[in-house]
Amino acid sequence: MTSPATTKPTSPSPERPERELIPSSGPGTFDVVDGGGSSEDPSALSYTVEIERGLPFSPRSTASIVDDTLRDDRGWIAVRGTTFRRVDSGQDLRILVASPDTTDRLCAPLATRGRVSCRNGALVVLNARRWAFGVPHYRSYLTSYRRYLVNHEVGHVLGEAHVSCPGPREPAPVMLQQTYSLEGCRRNPWPEVA
Template identity: 45%
Template structure:
């Protein structure tokens, strides 16, 4: 296993307002808009008939933000505050999504494992350095496109102050991953938040080795084994830098 220590680059704080890149945020508990009818990502249902996905492909572009705050996690370093929001009409509970994000980012195998970074979820837009969004494929594509990123409604992305998780990937994962949906969800949170913390893409270090968390594992493992964490056995695990979005 190829390991080396490196100080994670930290970006400056980015304060988010109640409206970010034209995407409206509302408080959790507001009446949700009914789901929009999906029109892509259909699969085969009973008898070989085409069945719609179990989630909306398009939504209203309005988000409910989680209330409350998490404990401060991490032992030292700058405190990065984040907010969590779920697009209305997705059928996903914002508190459950927030709890998963909190669990991932608060794990010592995540970015706080450096000992030089702390994180905390907050409810106030003005206090947050970045927001983690769960968005339908169409909405996530529109949001990512504002930063010049092409996702084809398939991948998640990160823009300054915005970590945008594609609902389809959150619910379905990717076919080749073979490590379970929970592991994929952990990976995608750590990967996109890693970009927010200044991390770049990395390559698979070798066949049957763990994939670096900054490898684009959604597109393929390139012979590596799925890995969702930046720290393995307490040591920063990395591959060589590579190009890509």
């Protein structure tokens, strides 16, 4: 039996605590990060944070980035008035960190080719390779890139479509496909542009 292909970081930065190998494929089973609470706001969109088994990510730090991103004043609450609450079950959407092959399966029929993340129905699927390493134009800004991933894919859940860069050196809209290119814009992980 052969072991799955892996990718390892080429030059870890201080923002990259996960220096483990990222498997190309995983079992397709997920562990829910516990600690989800209740909210007094019944209109809040509920979500779970789940990590595919075998991935080297800290459940607590992964959930913390997602939680902090969705609660931030620069997030969807500022633009759409949408609030969020993390739960352990009974969620409106599942935010999954998945190996590239599992991402491809969960995102089908969208062709992610092991390289990008997606939203598919009530699933927000974050590609583990992108979560671990980001993209070159976010080099040294991995936490910001992770915030972008969460906000971009949750934006699709909220009905937002892809957009283009509004002009050179402008802050990139969060719905710009920043994983591929900034199109001349400046990186920006937030829906609310200052």
